[in-house]
Amino acid sequence: MFEPNPPTDQPVNADPDQVLMLQYASGNARAFELLYSKHKGPLYRYFVRQIYDNQLAEDLYQEAWSRVIKAAANYQAKAKFTTWLYRIAHNLIIDHVRAKKPESSFSDTFEDEQETEFVASCLSESPEQLLQQQKKALLLKDCVKDLPQVQQEAFLLNIEMGFTAATIADIAGATVEATKSRLRYANKGLKACVDLKWQEVEYD
Known part of the structure; x- marks a missing residue:
């Protein structure tokens, strides 16, 4: 085919x-x-x-x-x-x-919030610090696995492949706005996930 x-x-x-x-x-x-x-x-x-x-x-x-x-x-x-x-x-x-x-399972489920551009790093507010810490890098890897599939794919194509939102939209057959939303929520979710898991590690 x-x-x-x-x-x-x-x-x-x-x-x-x-x-x-x-x-x-x-x-x-x-x-x-x-x-x-x-x-x-x-x-x-x-x-x-x-x-x-x-x-x-x-x-x-x-x-x-x-x-x-x-x-x-x-x-x-x-x-x-x-x-x-x-x-x-x-x-x-x-x-x-x-x-x-x-x-x-392919649907994006987004909570209502004011329309803002979430431009902060997907890793942390200080990406250099996160990348220097092996434990947090492993936590990030685990958190990526837990993302909804559409957000996970958008994140990986953006971060690992360096693709723009427009290119990712072409690949996934989605609109550019939907792709930007996927990236925004992936970034937000990953930051929250890593922060939470890091707190658990610190208290162990």
């Missing part, structure tokens, strides 16, 4: 990876090798961080590349290759989670 063509919000000239993908579609195997080498590490981590099962993450990772290969003949360079690649990965994870959980 081929993936849908990439969205149309990015110019072709902005993405060298598109050129490689088009070259691969024309029969250049070396072009695919270059794409694979560049994206294999981040893409694999994307699966591992959300699946927490190395074997299943490996299976989904291989399936993602299989879909890239199958879609090559119909590929159109209308968006950044990375956005298209992670949209394929996103769809695989959604299919996996939906097979295990009811559809309602």
Whole structure:
């Protein structure tokens, strides 16, 4: 089953990876090798961080590349290759989670509050201090696991991959505003979770 063509919000000239993908579609195997080498590490981590099962993450990772290969003949360079690649990965994870959980688990549940931009760091008010403390880093990792799936994905794509809210929205098939809300609530929830767990550690 081929993936849908990439969205149309990015110019072709902005993405060298598109050129490689088009070259691969024309029969250049070396072009695919270059794409694979560049994206294999981040893409694999994307699966591992959300699946927490190395074997299943490996299976989904291989399936993602299989879909890239199958879609090559119909590929159109209308968006950044990375956005298209992670949209394929996103769809695989959604299919996996939906097979295990009811559809309602994908809904964002936000409490009512004044409309403000939550710009504070997702780690703490002083990110450097948090990163210097191994225990808090481990607490953060545990807290990320407890986030709702849509918030977790948005957080990981933003923090680990450096994707903007607009790019994450393209990947997840959501609006930019919804994506900003997911990031805002993920940041807020992670800070509260780490603070609470840190207090428990201090009192042990």
